[in-house]
Amino acid sequence: MDACILPFFEGKTPAFSAKGKAALFSAPIKAGDFTGKKGERLCHYPSTGSAKRLILLGLGKEKQLTKEVLRRAYASAVSHLKGKAKSVEVHLPVTNVLEKDAISIAAAEGVYLANYVFDVNKSIKDKALSQIKFVGGVDKALKRTKIVxxxxxxxxxxxxxxxxxxxxxxxxxxxxxxxxxxxxxxxxxxxxxxxxxxxxxxxxxxxxxxxxxxxxxxxxxxxxxxxxxxxxxxxxxxxxxxxxxxxxxxxxxxxxxxxxxxxxxxxxxxxxxxxxxxxxxxxxxxxxxxxxxxxxxxxxxxxxxxxxxxxxxxxxxxxxxxxxxxxxxxxxxxxxxxxxxxxxxxxxxxxxxxxxxxxxxxxxxxxxxxxxxxxxxxxxxxxxxxxxxxxxxxxxxxxxxxxxxxxxxxxxxxxxxxxxxxxxxxxxxxxxxxxxxxxxxxxxxxxxxxxxxxxxxxxxxxxxxxxxxx
The missing domain is CATH 3.40.630.10 (Zn peptidases)
Known part of the structure; x- marks a missing residue:
């Protein structure tokens, strides 16, 4: 896997199941380079694990999470990865602030819409992500969003x-x-x-x-x-x-x-x-x-x-x-x-x-x-x-x-x-x-x-x- 996207709430709190993964992202967090603030994004290159890159995404304060925050955050990660990576594993946040369907739809919209390229008139083609795997999403909502x-x-x-x-x-x-x-x-x-x-x-x-x-x-x-x-x-x-x-x-x-x-x-x-x-x-x-x-x-x-x-x-x-x-x-x-x-x-x-x-x-x-x-x-x-x-x-x-x-x-x-x-x-x-x-x-x-x-x-x-x- 070329990259893995991991969401965090403000305060360095993982918004996903981090069991067994803490060692992958602990260094930039301990150094204070990433705090989980809304709009924050950090690309980290771990020495272990299956992913070549880790994209740490800041979602801001959990109680203030909205669908648009998710769209923009995940779109930011994909925009960074386009042209560099082919495959990505996308972890979705776990929270009671939004319904699970809403989380899946908003995050997937951010990913898919940002992955679009228009290069029919270019000699050198733009590169988009070719393999996207969601972790923690609702399958029906994800399929619906892909169609839209x-x-x-x-x-x-x-x-x-x-x-x-x-x-x-x-x-x-x-x-x-x-x-x-x-x-x-x-x-x-x-x-x-x-x-x-x-x-x-x-x-x-x-x-x-x-x-x-x-x-x-x-x-x-x-x-x-x-x-x-x-x-x-x-x-x-x-x-x-x-x-x-x-x-x-x-x-x-x-x-x-x-x-x-x-x-x-x-x-x-x-x-x-x-x-x-x-x-x-x-x-x-x-x-x-x-x-x-x-x-x-x-x-x-x-x-x-x-x-x-x-x-x-x-x-x-x-x-x-x-x-x-x-x-x-x-x-x-x-x-x-x-x-x-x-x-x-x-x-x-x-x-x-x-x-x-x-x-x-x-x-x-x-x-x-x-x-x-x-x-x-x-x-x-x-x-x-x-x-x-x-x-x-x-x-x-x-x-x-x-x-x-x-x-x-x-x-x-x-x-x-x-x-x-x-x-x-x-x-x-x-x-x-x-x-x-x-x-x-x-x-x-x-x-x-x-x-x-x-x-x-x-x-x-x-x-x-x-x-x-x-």
Whole structure:
């Protein structure tokens, strides 16, 4: 074994069964080099034992132990070992402060998420740990976490790959591949001709400047076919966003391949639901296009008719995500009887200004749904914070020539996005997640080794799991 990870509580107290192992780590502790404080990490090279390296992890005071402390601690150890070790034995802490399942899930998330590499475009490949053995964990929880984290990998790969490769057609094929892999999933993809035929006018307008065809992707997961209850999870899939004729400046376009992070979260979540065989019914919907510049580009100042019939004055072609989502939301509501609908998107830079990169902006028309998403966020540390949708904000988007305009003044920017989408929501519980800050933060958390976090997969898996348990 190349390495062994051992957790300690503050005060040099082993958080694992140390019987017969004390001699392995006594030297650095006696020397005062390690005390078990939160965030502390020490790599020790013992002269005896089967492991070449010992990673001593500080978890802080036992009574203050949280799942996030575990995630960050174990991620720190893995980040240190990547490129140096191939195999690792991971000891989990023994404590009554957290449930055993929670300990297993949080520690394993830290390990797996930090072990991710994205090296498809590198000549010299990055090295990750290839053999991971957990000691003291709950097998079912560990297996569940591996499935979820594999889906986060899947989402990160999509979000971070070249925009020339990850096109709307490509995302449609990924959805079809999920249907081929999982019997509970069925997929339908609408191309340009069908989008025009169905009069998805806003999605079609945004797509006009691009040489690549748009797609409306529907991924239906029936994990509880006897139930009539159906949920929708809708993602923005703008595979590259130049800003359109309201062109983005240099410095604001280089990460726009990740403007389909909402779509990535939907695909990753649908994959997880099927792999875990959760007894719930969810339809994933992705409105996907490039927002490019061309001779047919949609134009600032013009009015376009949505699928729902609402007319929209386009005042900013760089506020395209809400247009794509509006048609996707309207379409799924018309075609399905829904209990609740949640959309996710890298929608506004204003969400980053308001909340930074630690929290996803949440807007909703339902207090219970907001509370359930907030709880799921606290559990996964993909936290959300609710912003208001007061009636007075609607004045910002009033148009003199159409039913609504897609963008107003700079004030209340993230709320404008929510207000716009709300116009396309019927009598159904709805929530809007703006992940502009959390999809690709800088700097990254210890368990986010690249800028793309795959945010939304763990959050929504937890949310749907909680619905199943009610």
């Amino acid at each position: 984290c594999d889906s986060v990998y899947f989402t990160r790969n999509l979000n971070f790959s070249n925009a020339d490769d990850v096109t709307p057609t490509f995302l449609g094929q990924i959805a079809k591949d999920l249907a081929a892999e999982y019997a509970q999933i069925s997929t339908k993809v609408l191309g340009r001709k069908e989008i025009e035929k169905q009069k998805l006018g806003l999605l079609e307008a945004v797509s006009r400047g691009s040489a690549t065809d748009p797609a409306l992707i529907l991924i239906e997961y029936r994990g509880d076919p006897k139930s009539k209850e159906l949920n929708a999870f809708v993602g923005k899939g703008v595979t590259y966003d130049t800003g359109g004729l309201n062109l983005k400046p240099t410095g604001s376009m280089e990460t726009m391949r990740e403007d389909m992070s909402g779509a990535g979260a939907v695909l990753g979540t649908m994959r997880t639901l099927a792999a875990l065989k959760l007894p719930i019914n969810v339809i994933g919907v992705i409105g996907s296009t490039e927002n490019a510049i061309g001779p047919k580009s949609y134009k600032p100042g013009d009015v376009y008719r949505s699928y729902s019939g609402v007319t929209v004055e386009v005042t900013n072609t760089d506020a395209e995500g809400r247009l794509v989502l509006a048609d996707a939301l309207s379409y799924v509501q018309k075609k399905y009887a829904l209990k609740r609908i949640i959309n996710i998107a890298t929608l506004t830079g204003g969400a980053v200004v308001a909340l930074g990169e630690e929290v996803t902006a949440l807007m909703s028309n339902d207090d219970q749904l907001s509370a359930e998403l907030t709880q799921a966020g606290e559990s996964t540390y993909e936290r959300v914070w609710r912003l208001p949708l007061y009636e007075e904000y609607e004045d910002i988007l009033k148009s003199k020539i159409a039913d609504i305009k897609n963008s107003g003044q700079r004030k209340a920017s993230p709320i404008q996005g929510g207000i716009f989408l709300k116009r396309f929501i019927g009598k159904v519980k709805w929530a809007h997640l703006d992940i502009a800050g959390t999809a690709s933060p800088d700097p990254q958390k210890p368990y986010h080794s690249i800028q793309s976090t795959g945010v939304g997969v763990r959050l929504m898996t937890e949310f749907f799991e909680c619905l199943c348990s009610k």
